[in-house]
Amino acid sequence: MKTTYKVFFAAILIVSTFNACNKLDRLPETELTDNTFWNTESDLMNAANRMYQQLAGYTIDNRADDNVNQGGLNQVSNGNRGVPGTSDDWRVPYQHIFTANNILEKGTKAQVSDAIKNRYFAEARFFRAYAYFNLVQKYGNVPLILKTLGVDAPELSMPSTERLLVVQAMYDDLDFAATWLPTRAALPALQYGRVTKSAAWALKARIALNEGTRMKFFGIADYQKHLQIAIDASTQVMGQGHRLFASYQGMFTHDGEGAANTENVFVKLYGGTSAIGLVHNTSRDLENGRIAPTRNLIRMFLYRDGLPAFNTDNSPSASRSPLFVNEAAETSYNTILDNRDPRITTLVFRSGEQAYQRPWVPGTSLGSRSAFAAKKGFNAQDWTTNNNSTVHKPLIRYAEVLLTYAEAKYELNETISDADLDLSINLIRTRAGLNVRLTNAFVAANGLSMREEIRRERTVELSLEGFRYGDLIRWKTAESVLPKALLGAKYNAVEWVGTLPATLVLNADGVLVVEAANNRAFNPLRDYLYPVPLQEISLSGNNIKQNPNWN
Known part of the structure; x- marks a missing residue:
């Protein structure tokens, strides 16, 4: 309730x-x-x-590769921004x-x-x-x-x-x-939304993970100090009685609001909880394709057997799930969504699923340049009042803290125990309904990379929440990821009612090309930092x- x-x-x-x-x-x-x-x-x-x-x-x-906007090319991701x-x-x-x-x-x-x-x-x-x-x-x-x-x-x-x-x-x-600051438990109910000790430690952990991994992958000494700070700060939050909200999808709806949801470590309040009556337009933004997930993002979701098909840099994984269907052999829009980590059902609407105004029909005419219909954060009751959405915005979630703990633990010594995985990533998977634990034995038996799987978990859990670009920067993978083509849905004339293939750019597999590789660029000697105005x-x-x- x-x-x-x-x-x-x-x-x-x-x-x-x-x-x-x-x-x-x-x-x-x-x-x-x-x-x-x-x-x-x-x-x-x-x-x-x-x-x-x-x-x-x-x-x-x-800015990254996980979603595209309604308009044209993004000046950050296509490498054409100036000072x-x-x-x-x-x-x-x-x-x-x-x-x-x-x-x-x-x-x-x-x-x-x-x-x-x-x-x-x-x-x-x-x-x-x-x-x-x-x-x-x-x-x-x-x-x-x-x-x-x-x-x-x-x-x-x-x-x-x-x-x-x-x-x-x-x-x-x-x-x-x-x-x-007060603890989460000591904060009066009428002050919900004000920062607590947990928020301070969680922000410190976020900063320290960013600095520690950035320094490590850019070859800067003393990165270990920051990774240890990230571990210590995350551990402090983990001792404050926070729990993951029962429903991943509900986390981004009105169901996830209020102090009873302790996954919310730090939130921006909207609507009736704010005297200045703040509102936003996220549900309409999703409908109009201003936030349209890409195939690049969907590829990163595991299959229900816990195995991947692609890595987090969108290269094919060495070990592929037997549930993977080659993209040339996909028979419908929904094929790439089948047999996946259940969080895929929160990310996008399936073809035929009740979406914004009606069941979703694949296409780009409504605004989604990828033809995928974003679902995460959509609230039907807010959608009916244009520009008057009032769902609170989670700025720091407990799930992020757990992911920070796991990544910092691994990157400090390039090893992580199954016990630490159970304290972090496996809690997140259990909430999501993915019933395959990440363990060292599972990684070894399937020829996987523990670093890759920890990064995948972060990318999937925090998808469309604004983390992807910063992660690519600190991992120093932006130079290999961002120049790649952005892809959309598989074209099927029967499903794409009213859309002719001549109006689309399709690759050899019949997949929509949203942005071709020759329209994207990243200069590693320049683009890891913004230009000063x-x-x-x-x-x-x-x-x-x-x-x-x-x-």
């Missing part, structure tokens, strides 16, 4: 939006406060509420950092106990780390600003800070947050340097 917990996130004016044209958006504060504010716990809570409002929620991420003059990828996180820094400075005036102050300072430091991780993932070295700045502050022209120093600052922020370099007096090979 759905349980709704009302949290009223009050909008306040004193920590509002800031001019996008100022240096690095590290704008010096103006007269945004008065002597009547920053006095009570309520003031601190209301100030902190601004950070929750600033959170990005449901967004569309078509922007300005970019929200840089500007918006610095706005959020300013909000956090403002709270940390102004909040010291509050006439409350240190414990109360530190609880809200902990929230500010959590969100500051969250913003810096968004920056570091894209840009690497970025200016580290831990205070608000005056108009003549020298930091406005500072160069970028070395990545590892920024990462350490994130760790420090999250250690403080984990010390002072030109305005930020200029406003720093050219002290901020452009990332390699973007000049």
Whole structure:
């Protein structure tokens, strides 16, 4: 049964939006406060509420190979992006950092106990780390600003800070947050949606896994330190009483909302649980093909016998399930979906299954360029009210924490025990209904790679949740994966009612080619980092340097 917990996130004016044209958006504060504010716990809570409002929620991420958008080629995945003059990828996180820094400075005036102050300072430091991780993932070295700045502050022209120093600052922020935030169990029901110790540890684990694996595969020393941090932080979360929600599909519907679902470690609230009435349009985005899964993603799902057909880089696997049907021999749209890991039924609608307005008929006319109809996150009751979806957005799930634990454990020494697999990946498989345990014996007997199977589990479980591009970057596999063609459904004239093959690009197997390989590119000497916006370099007096090979 759905349980709704009302949290009223009050909008306040004193920590509002800031001019996008100022240096690095590290704008010096103006007269945004008065002597009547920053006095009570309520003031601190209301100030902190601004950070929750600033959170990005449901967004569309078509940068990788797992899904395509309704329009044309993506400039990131086709290698044609240039250096922007300005970019929200840089500007918006610095706005959020300013909000956090403002709270940390102004909040010291509050006439409350240190414990109360530190609880809200902990929230500010959590969100500051969250913003810096968004920056570091894209840009690497970025200016580290831990205070608000005056108009003549020298930091406005500072160069970028070395990545590892920024990462350490994130760790420090999250250690403080984990010390002072309440536990999940101690959080009052009316405060559901506010960050807890679990959220701080989970974010630290996410950052540490990203840094540890990136350093390992780029040949940078001391990666082990970060992998151990990821293990330790994940272990802390695993001791907090979180459980996987009973239904994988329900996790992304109204059924999965509320404090009773402890898989939600950190969520963005929408609808009736938010005083500002936030809504999104995800169900309509799915219907209109703005998020259309590719065959490249579907290939990564195991068969029900626990064996694959393709690897996570979309190359054929050495050992193939006997349930695999060669793509040339597929007789229908549904063939590739048959006998798979049950999570495939959450990812896409089958041909003939009741979908958005009616049973799904394969084709591209509605908007899906792959002809696959995305199902994950679709809610029929929200679909009927265009642009008024209110399902909460999971930002950190317990399943991700378990996957982080397993991957960090393996990558630290390139081995993992069956006991650790049972604590992590096999819990996820059991929830999904895939009744084949991942064990060292199963991997050896079937000529599989443990690394590959751990990565596969992550890709499948977190599909369409915005992780794929970042994973390819940190694994250093983007250069081999992203230039490959993106493929869609198998064409069948009987099923594709009203669609003529002459209107499609099909390969030799009769499979829809969504984006040909010659339209996709990834430059490994340049594209592992984003280009720094030109305005930020200029406003720093050219002290901020452009990332390699973007000049």
